Amino acid sequence: MRTVDPARHARKRAGILQAAAAEFAAHGVDGTSTAAICRRAGIGSGTLFHYFATKRDIFHALFADDVPRHAAACDRALAAERPDDGLDGLVDHLLADLPDPLVPGLAAAAFLQANRDEEFAGMIVADDARIRATLVTLAERLADAGRPLAFPPARVAGWIQRMVDASYLSAGEDGFDAAEQAAELRRIIDWLVGRSPAPARAEGHT
Amino acid sequence: MRTVDPARHARKRAGILQAAAAEFAAHGVDGTSTAAICRRAGIGSGTLFHYFATKRDIFHALFADDVPRHAAACDRALAAERPDDGLDGLVDHLLADLPDPLVPGLAAAAFLQANRDEEFAGMIVADDARIRATLVTLAERLADAGRPLAFPPARVAGWIQRMVDASYLSAGEDGFDAAEQAAELRRIIDWLVGRSPAPARAEGHT
DNA sequence: CCATTAATAGAGTGCGTGCTCTACTATTGG
DNA sequence: CCAATAGTAGAGCACGCACTCTATTAATGG
Structure with a gap:
């Protein structure tokens, strides 16, 4: 043997x-x-x-290798004491691959593949839906706590997810700076969830 | 003959x-x-x-058929009396194809094609750069007029362009509503360029 | 130290591809 | 009504593709 x-x-x-x-x-x-x-x-x-x-x-x-990682990040976000912390953690996780120059191309390839490969589409849609649901829940918790959201929770969640996607799209452009991009995105999210921008949050999460 | x-x-x-x-x-x-x-x-x-x-x-x-259309929209935006009007008009133009369900797929295809087809890449990059430059100019005019932008003009322009892209990415999702999407995007842009209709929240950004 | 099987290479194969070529029809100007 | 040529179809072709098959080597257990 x-x-x-x-x-x-x-x-x-x-x-x-x-x-x-x-x-x-x-x-x-x-x-x-x-x-x-x-x-x-x-x-x-x-x-x-x-x-x-x-x-x-x-x-x-x-892509399959990423699914459990995302699921774990969602669980962590939902388990966080304060929804703000959960949101921050999840966004950090979603932005973690921003410095990887391959991601935009892979995302575009995945997008097209989802049209022709049902099995793949199922995998991606499920993953996306899980993250979306997590974001919605976090937004609802913030709203319940009296936070004045810019849009209803589902829409806020949608915009966060879309802007993360958009950030990946622009990665690889000339002069792209992942840290700057992430910082600005966090500031926009602050506005979306009605949070006054925390001045100079720690951005050393390499 | x-x-x-x-x-x-x-x-x-x-x-x-x-x-x-x-x-x-x-x-x-x-x-x-x-x-x-x-x-x-x-x-x-x-x-x-x-x-x-x-x-x-x-x-x-x-894609070539769109280039002159975009160029004309840029010229119109720059010729507008007030930069706010120019910005609104250009954003409207950029969002015009939002109800077309083919656009997300075409965008993904274009993204990949740009990697392997230099001629195509040149065309797309030039078109993108023109729109970007127009947005930057408009943002600068707003800043010069004393408007408190959320980020420097170049970054504001980048985010607008990125969020337009992101909007197209989500077109075709279940329950997607082009009008709602456009309205929300305009509201986010309002915030980016420091325009008044902010939600019920303390308004001071430094 | 041999039996067994994972690991590896690369030639081979059948099929689908982008595109060409030839033949035929429709439409125009004089 | 007759060239002349745009428009159209589809068979055919050379090629590149994903994948298979065969053969050989490397690594492990008993």
Whole structure:
């Protein structure tokens, strides 16, 4: 017999995923050939298909790994003593990948993939809905506490999520500064949830 | 001899573009086959390539037609007597396509295409830059008039553009209402440019 | 130290692709 | 009514694709 070494397997798999992410982000799912992924990962096609059954599966894996992380962040946000803290924590989490230059491209690829791949769409929609629901709950708690929201809770939640998306869209532009972007977004959120801007919040969360 | 009938030609061309837009929006550039465009447009491949040299050209045409429209809107905004009016007009123009369900998909496709198609990237970047510059100028005029902007003019312009993008991203979601979305965005812009109708909250930003 | 199986490479394959080519029809000017 | 040419269709082609198959090497347990 011979058992598989999970650490070794995971390491190689992660390497392939990293290479695939770069290709997918630059060229989209259909624009990326498995040969390009192999080239970048420095492997043969036999090895690629030993780790993943199809190209689609590689793309799925890229996002599936994030789902539990997001779920945990939502749980943490809802468990926070004060809804303000929960909101801040969740927003921090959502912005965590802002310095990663691959994210905008991957987001665009995901958006298109959702139109043609029902399984993928289900995964993404569920993830999105969970975050949305969490934001709505937090906004409702703030409203219940008498906070004057700019819009109804569901709309405030929608705008926060949209502006996070928008931030990712602009990442990679000339002169983009993730920290500045995040600080400004927090200030807009402050306004949305009727909070007077906390002066100079700690922004060292690298 | 026989001369071409420009109206007839333009009509057919527009029909092909409409079919192509639907396909590109749903499946991206690489995910769309020329055969699919032909099928949707009800034409043969010979006809398709009689009107457009390559698939890429079809995609380019989809966006090239908008460039002069945007430029005109920018000129109008800059020519406005009061910068507030110019800003409102430009924002209205940018949001005009919000009810069109194809736009989000086309935007995602365009985003990916810009990575692989230098000519296309140049076109889009130039268009974007023009709108950005117009917004910056308008914001500067407001600032010069003593209006307390939430951020420096360039950043305010960036956020407006980003939030317009974000609005398009969310178009097509369940229960999306273009009018409501536009109204809320205008209210956020009001806040960004320090315009009065703030919600019931203490108004002092330093 | 061998049996067993994971890991890997890369040639091969069938299919779908963007686009061309040829043939035919519709529409115009003189 | 007759060139002349725009418009149209669709078969065909060369190519790149995702994926398979075969063969070989590396790593583990007993």
